Amino acid sequence: MNESESVESVALAARYAAIKSLQELLSDRLSTAASVREQHGKDASYHPCVPPDAVAFAQSTEEVIEVVKICARHKVPLIPFGSGTGVEGHIAALRGGVCLDLSRMNRILRVNTGDLDATVQAGVTHERLNEHLRGSGLFFSVDPGGNSTIGGMAATRASGTNTVRYGTMRENVLSLEVVLPDGRVIRTARRARKSAAGYDLTRLFVGSEGTLGVITEITVRLYGVPAAISSAVCSFPSVEAAVNVVIKTIQAGVPVARIELADAAQMDAIKRYSKLHLPVAPTLWLEFHGTEAGVAEQANMVQLIASEHGGADFSWTTNLENHDKLWRARHDVLYANKALRDGAQLWATDVCVPISRLAECIIETQKDLAGSLLPTPIVGHAGDGNFHVCFVLNPNDPREIEEAERLNERMVHRALSLDGTCTGEHGIGCGKIDLLLAEHGEAVSIMHAIKTAIDPDNIMNPGKILRI
Amino acid sequence: MNESESVESVALAARYAAIKSLQELLSDRLSTAASVREQHGKDASYHPCVPPDAVAFAQSTEEVIEVVKICARHKVPLIPFGSGTGVEGHIAALRGGVCLDLSRMNRILRVNTGDLDATVQAGVTHERLNEHLRGSGLFFSVDPGGNSTIGGMAATRASGTNTVRYGTMRENVLSLEVVLPDGRVIRTARRARKSAAGYDLTRLFVGSEGTLGVITEITVRLYGVPAAISSAVCSFPSVEAAVNVVIKTIQAGVPVARIELADAAQMDAIKRYSKLHLPVAPTLWLEFHGTEAGVAEQANMVQLIASEHGGADFSWTTNLENHDKLWRARHDVLYANKALRDGAQLWATDVCVPISRLAECIIETQKDLAGSLLPTPIVGHAGDGNFHVCFVLNPNDPREIEEAERLNERMVHRALSLDGTCTGEHGIGCGKIDLLLAEHGEAVSIMHAIKTAIDPDNIMNPGKILRI
Numbered sequence: 001m002n003e004s005e006s007v008e009s010v011a012l013a014a015r016y017a018a019i020k021s022l023q024e025l026l027s028d029r030l031s032t033a034a035s036v037r038e039q040h041g042k043d044a045s046y047h048p049c050v051p052p053d054a055v056a057f058a059q060s061t062e063e064v065i066e067v068v069k070i071c072a073r074h075k076v077p078l079i080p081f082g083s084g085t086g087v088e089g090h091i092a093a094l095r096g097g098v099c100l101d102l103s104r105m106n107r108i109l110r111v112n113t114g115d116l117d118a119t120v121q122a123g124v125t126h127e128r129l130n131e132h133l134r135g136s137g138l139f140f141s142v143d144p145g146g147n148s149t150i151g152g153m154a155a156t157r158a159s160g161t162n163t164v165r166y167g168t169m170r171e172n173v174l175s176l177e178v179v180l181p182d183g184r185v186i187r188t189a190r191r192a193r194k195s196a197a198g199y200d201l202t203r204l205f206v207g208s209e210g211t212l213g214v215i216t217e218i219t220v221r222l223y224g225v226p227a228a229i230s231s232a233v234c235s236f237p238s239v240e241a242a243v244n245v246v247i248k249t250i251q252a253g254v255p256v257a258r259i260e261l262a263d264a265a266q267m268d269a270i271k272r273y274s275k276l277h278l279p280v281a282p283t284l285w286l287e288f289h290g291t292e293a294g295v296a297e298q299a300n301m302v303q304l305i306a307s308e309h310g311g312a313d314f315s316w317t318t319n320l321e322n323h324d325k326l327w328r329a330r331h332d333v334l335y336a337n338k339a340l341r342d343g344a345q346l347w348a349t350d351v352c353v354p355i356s357r358l359a360e361c362i363i364e365t366q367k368d369l370a371g372s373l374l375p376t377p378i379v380g381h382a383g384d385g386n387f388h389v390c391f392v393l394n395p396n397d398p399r400e401i402e403e404a405e406r407l408n409e410r411m412v413h414r415a416l417s418l419d420g421t422c423t424g425e426h427g428i429g430c431g432k433i434d435l436l437l438a439e440h441g442e443a444v445s446i447m448h449a450i451k452t453a454i455d456p457d458n459i460m461n462p463g464k465i466l467r468i
Numbered sequence: 469m470n471e472s473e474s475v476e477s478v479a480l481a482a483r484y485a486a487i488k489s490l491q492e493l494l495s496d497r498l499s500t501a502a503s504v505r506e507q508h509g510k511d512a513s514y515h516p517c518v519p520p521d522a523v524a525f526a527q528s529t530e531e532v533i534e535v536v537k538i539c540a541r542h543k544v545p546l547i548p549f550g551s552g553t554g555v556e557g558h559i560a561a562l563r564g565g566v567c568l569d570l571s572r573m574n575r576i577l578r579v580n581t582g583d584l585d586a587t588v589q590a591g592v593t594h595e596r597l598n599e600h601l602r603g604s605g606l607f608f609s610v611d612p613g614g615n616s617t618i619g620g621m622a623a624t625r626a627s628g629t630n631t632v633r634y635g636t637m638r639e640n641v642l643s644l645e646v647v648l649p650d651g652r653v654i655r656t657a658r659r660a661r662k663s664a665a666g667y668d669l670t671r672l673f674v675g676s677e678g679t680l681g682v683i684t685e686i687t688v689r690l691y692g693v694p695a696a697i698s699s700a701v702c703s704f705p706s707v708e709a710a711v712n713v714v715i716k717t718i719q720a721g722v723p724v725a726r727i728e729l730a731d732a733a734q735m736d737a738i739k740r741y742s743k744l745h746l747p748v749a750p751t752l753w754l755e756f757h758g759t760e761a762g763v764a765e766q767a768n769m770v771q772l773i774a775s776e777h778g779g780a781d782f783s784w785t786t787n788l789e790n791h792d793k794l795w796r797a798r799h800d801v802l803y804a805n806k807a808l809r810d811g812a813q814l815w816a817t818d819v820c821v822p823i824s825r826l827a828e829c830i831i832e833t834q835k836d837l838a839g840s841l842l843p844t845p846i847v848g849h850a851g852d853g854n855f856h857v858c859f860v861l862n863p864n865d866p867r868e869i870e871e872a873e874r875l876n877e878r879m880v881h882r883a884l885s886l887d888g889t890c891t892g893e894h895g896i897g898c899g900k901i902d903l904l905l906a907e908h909g910e911a912v913s914i915m916h917a918i919k920t921a922i923d924p925d926n927i928m929n930p931g932k933i934l935r936i
Binding site: 112113114115116117137156157158159163167168170171180184185186187188189190191192193194195196197198199200201203204206207208223224225226227247250251252253255289290291293294297352353354355356384385386415416419420421422423424425426427428432435436439440441442443444445446447449450451452453454465466 | 580581582583584585605624625626627631635636638639648652653654655656657658659660661662663664665666667668669671672674675676691692693694695715718719720721723757758759761762765820821822823824852853854883884887888889890891892893894895896900903904907908909910911912913914915917918919920921922933934
């Protein structure tokens with residue numbers, strides 16, 4: 001046995017010992033079945049499945065503490081898991097270890113209507129929280145594509161279509177309960193709306209992707225359901241014209257709730273899939289929240305701006321049925337894109353730039369994509385300067401993967417050169433570690449220092465965000 | 469010479485050596501004059517003056533780097549200084565060392581109207597940025613009481629009267645340039661509106677009170693100047709009635725820009741000072757931003773809510789002259805309070821609680837204050853659940869200081885028991901270190917770990933936030 005084999009065999013022994021202890025703790029809620037492990041080694045992306053050695057299903061913070069302590073004692077990797085809707089390989093068990101599935105921690109603990117906040121366990125999904133809130137006059141705003149858990153959304157700093165008005169998880173998490181890598185529990189903040197009390201631990205753990213601890217409870221902000229909602233859709237002669245409408249709308253202080261952009265390729269895919277009569281041209285979807293008079297005023301203001309930029313067929317409505325059909329088409333983009341090729345898989349990547357650079361970034365990216373063998377529709381949260389390219393590819397063809405890798409990297413470097421970020425909402429996972437370095441340079445050493453200070457044995461989701 | 473004397477003398481030698489190097493670097497921009505040192509050892513609070521050994525006036529990031537390197541080499545404390553408007557002893561040179569005055573780094577580097585952001589050097593004040601923006605249709609929203617520098621505001625996570633609509637510095641800083649304790653420079657983020665790229669270093673440095681590095685540049689969000697502004701004022705039979713109006717207003721989704729509360733004692737002080745005809749009763753000030761129609765609609769909605777809660781003489785206006793008089797009275801509270809007693813000094817403390825607990829917290833605090841020998845008016849940013857008690861005291865009378873300490877501590881513990889924080893916007897400084905511990909418990913050890921990882925020699929503003 002050489003040295004590396006010996007290290008490997010010690011690690012293996014540690015994993016077995018940890019799994020044995022976990023079995024004693026959790027009984028049949030600790031699974032080593034291949035199907036369960038495989039299901040927990042694969043997210044909603046092109047990243048290959050890397051299954052953990054075992055999957056632990058926790059039902060309470062107390063159990064999470066015990067699981068973390070066992071993994072800490074044996075120095076075995078621990079990977080928190082929500083619903084597996086991530087797209088940057090966040091839950092791949094790159095160094096083996098235990099996947100901690102939090103989906104059974106799904107209790108809504110408190111809704112404070114007077115304070116417009118709610119406290120939930122990590123496994124509650126955003127859809128379930130909103131179902132629970134129905135009739136209360138309140139809603140939770142953050143809406144990533146999948147039915148993600150709120151714990152996972154906090155861990156990846158998720159956002160979605162109405163960030164332009166209501167913010168990302170960064171703005172909408174008031175407080176977290178976190179089990180630290182040594183098994184201690186902290187609450188990062190009280191429920192006050194603001195605080196100047198010490199370092200902002202809430203924002204440190206939001207977006208830490210399970211690398212600093214396990215998020216077990218989240219207190220989120222809620223908003224009053226608007227008295228009226230209106231929706232609009234409008235197509236444009238160019239991406240630039242559409243983006244200029246976005247910029248002018250925001251400068252004019254119109255408090256749009258959603259302002260989404262799809263390019264012609266994306267509109268073509270949507271039209272084929274949803275059978276709606278929509279022009280195959282750059283298109284903006286908008287949603288306005290407010291009073292009856294307010295949403296009409298907002299829609300009229302944007303209509304005026306759109307008409308000055310060649311917007312065609314601007315139509316808006318407060319009729320919820322029309323509204324639903326419209327937004328359904330937007331929400332179905334992933335299905336529409338998948339339907340473009342038989343047996344295809346999606347690689348959805350995202351960047352975010354200052355909105356004054358958005359048109360340039362999209363147009364240059366489109367030029368770059370034009371020569372590609374892959375369909376590459378573009379859709380984005382234009383109000384934030386955030387857009388997605390969706391590579392529709394055959395995951396078993398290395399040439400296609402390589403092609404997507406090359407185009408992705410070029411797009412990220414383009415975004416960085418325009419003062420943008422390598423990801424607006426998908427996170428780093430194991431997919432964008434080098435691009436994080438390209439973006440942050442020296443600052444990554446501070447992330448390293450923080451990681452090492454909080455998780456010296458690197459047991460929490462190793463191989464994500466940082467290469468230790 | 470015993471051991472502690474010997475340590476002391478080594479430290480003294482290091483300080484002399486550092487000051488000598490700084491003199492070579494900065495020439496007459498390094499001052500050891502008593503008047504300059506004293507001016508830099510005292511903030512706008514009751515905290516006693518603790519002057520530094522020297523004051524360095526930097527003019528560029530490059531100079532800041534050199535100053536930091538000199539202090540790092542000699543392990544001499546370094547205290548960043550903006551305009552000295554803090555109120556928790558943030559800039560007291562508790563362990564001697566060098567005060568780094570950034571007020572001459574006062575260039576506005578870029579205004580990006582398309583992206584609604586601006587990048588400024590740390591010494592630019594919020595008033596100066598807004599003067600610069602006049603005519604551009606944009607404004608910077610964060611407005612603490614004094615004319616603070618934006619660097620200082622970022623360092624203390626400042627907020628102010630319109631946080632309820634536009635957020636604190638936490639939400640309004642897009643990116644920072646920071647000189648680390650070893651002299652390296654990082655930028656914490658690009659200019660994109662959102663990012664999921666790694667740990668949120670921006671939010672880590674916002675509110676770190678100079679203990680993790682020197683903030684040299686700040687990119688902040690701007691907003692479009694609203695087409696119309698309306699203002700309202702209304703008095704109530706009780707604090708509870710006023711707070712209920714705040715809660716109902718926010719639940720109804722009225723996007724108030726400001727909603728400020730003053731208690732009867734505060735109104736009495738304001739009335740005496742400003743000679744305005746205002747009832748001596750709990751009072752709400754409101755401001756609405758939007759379109760002409762929008763601000764009228766908002767004011768009418770709040771008027772209706774106020775009338776249901778016993779609001780008297782609700783008056784609102786879009787006449788800017790009346791508006792200015794109204795808000796001048798609000799802004800003058802510190803002068804009004806100072807005028808209550810000859811030669812008095814103010815000790816302004818703040819807490820922040822969930823708004824459903826705000827009435828309870830204020831009423832219990834008023835009861836506690838009722839027996840005090842000091843005038844103790846209360847004013848607050850009610851929309852955030854944040855309020856201030858202003859102890860009007862004789863700083864040379866230890867009994868009065870003791871009395872304020874006792875009442876302050878009781879108020880903070882009351883706020884904590886109501887799920888609030890020990891400070892909504894003033895920060896920890898050296899004044900609330902024990903109260904931070906009371907609030908955060910175990911979580912403070914994570915702050916310690918971060919501080920030690922980033923500033924292992926504890927040269928950055930030692931003795932603030934944490935006791936190392």
